[in-house]
Amino acid sequence: MxxxxxxxxxxxxxxxxxxxxxxxxxxxxxxxxxxxxxxxxxxxxxxxxxxxxxxxxxxxxxxxxxxxxxxxxxxxxxxIARTFQNIRLFKEMSVLENVMVGMHIHLNSGFLGTLFSTPKVRAEEEQARYEAYSLLEYVGLADWVNHQAKNLPYGAQRKLEIARALATHxxxxxxxxxxxxxxxxxxxxxxxxxxxxxxxxxxxxxxxxxxxxxxxxxxxxxxxxxxxxxxxxxxxxxxxxxxxxxxxxxxxxxxxx
Incomplete structure (x- = not known):
């Protein structure tokens, strides 16, 4: 098919x-x-x-x-998700935050919900954080979760790009x-x-x-x-x-x- x-x-x-x-x-x-x-x-x-x-x-x-x-x-x-020949990570953000960025297209919280941090928003963010960590475990980067992306070895940065792409489902x-x-x-x-x-x-x-x-x-x-x-x-x-x-x-x- x-x-x-x-x-x-x-x-x-x-x-x-x-x-x-x-x-x-x-x-x-x-x-x-x-x-x-x-x-x-x-x-x-x-x-x-x-x-x-x-x-x-x-x-x-x-x-x-x-x-x-x-x-x-x-x-x-x-x-459709992609990675790039030249790595494009948010280098000053943490490894976990980089993966969470990939999830934003599927989050439902509107502007007001985000502004006032409603219980629904907090629950959605917690779920996103859990899923991001699970993806990092999947690609073998769980030990780097709180490190800045720029501090990862080169091969690990490639894996992080893939994890972020997978976060878009x-x-x-x-x-x-x-x-x-x-x-x-x-x-x-x-x-x-x-x-x-x-x-x-x-x-x-x-x-x-x-x-x-x-x-x-x-x-x-x-x-x-x-x-x-x-x-x-x-x-x-x-x-x-x-x-x-x-x-x-x-x-x-x-x-x-």
Whole structure:
């Protein structure tokens, strides 16, 4: 069953076509990788799905309903969360507070309730705090709960971004270069966490990633972009041996994992 579908989406920046007529179907509960050389259009593709950019052509559907052209906050409310290649945490806030920020789209307290701190507001905040702590336990960060986000090790900051994304209760989780800058131990832990999230929560996971060992291990389907166009799709073994993919990556060594 399809959870997210991009149909013939296109994006221009002046005279440059960053993404051209790309169609991808993401199955519910699957792990799918979108790969390609630098400048292939991968992040632009993510930015259209999450509403940062509006497509110049084509349609995007989440759970059979159109989300084409919606603003990022509305898309988040409908069930799409993401992390970024460059970590975007509230560095001066605590680890717990960072996760609680991700919950605000689902909180019901209005302005007056917040202003006067009614019993209903206090109960909702307590529940949010409990859920945030549970998510931190889930990703292995419970020991850091009261630390400022800036003081976490690099790999832990990546996990915190994922916990904050999970706090929005997503149907689809987009991970943009989640293993960037990680050492081998951190990458292994991240790989296990991604698989655990899919298995435990049945969330559809889509990742952009240059670490081909990670991609080949966890992806059920791989889509390959080059110069904004889809040049290949298939299971890992098909992609590993696809001549167009090998050429786009400038040699077999990039895919020999």
């Amino acid at each position: 399809s959870m997210l579908t991009a149909t013939s989406i296109t994006k221009h920046f002046g005279g440059l076509t960053a993404v051209k007529d790309v169609s991808i179907n993401f199955e519910k509960g699957s792990i799918t990788a979108v790969i390609g050389p630098n400048g292939a259009g991968k992040t632009t593709f993510f930015n259209m799905i999450t509403g940062i950019y509006s497509p110049d052509g084509g349609e995007i559907h989440l759970d059979q309903k159109t989300i084409t052209g919606l603003k990022p906050n509305f898309i988040a409310e409908k069930g 997503p149907k689809v989780l987009l991970l943009d270069e989640p293993a960037a800058g990680m050492n081998p131990k951190e990458t292994t832990e991240l790989t296990d966490l991604i698989l655990q999230i899919r298995d435990d929560k049945q969330i559809t996971i889509i990742l952009i990633e240059h670490d081909m060992k990670l991609v080949m291990r966890i992806s059920e389907q791989i889509y390959v972009l080059d110069h904004g166009q889809l040049i290949a799709q298939g299971v890992p073994e098909e992609i590993r041996n696809n001549p167009n993919v090998i050429e786009a990556y400038l040699g077999k060594s990039a895919l020999s994992v």
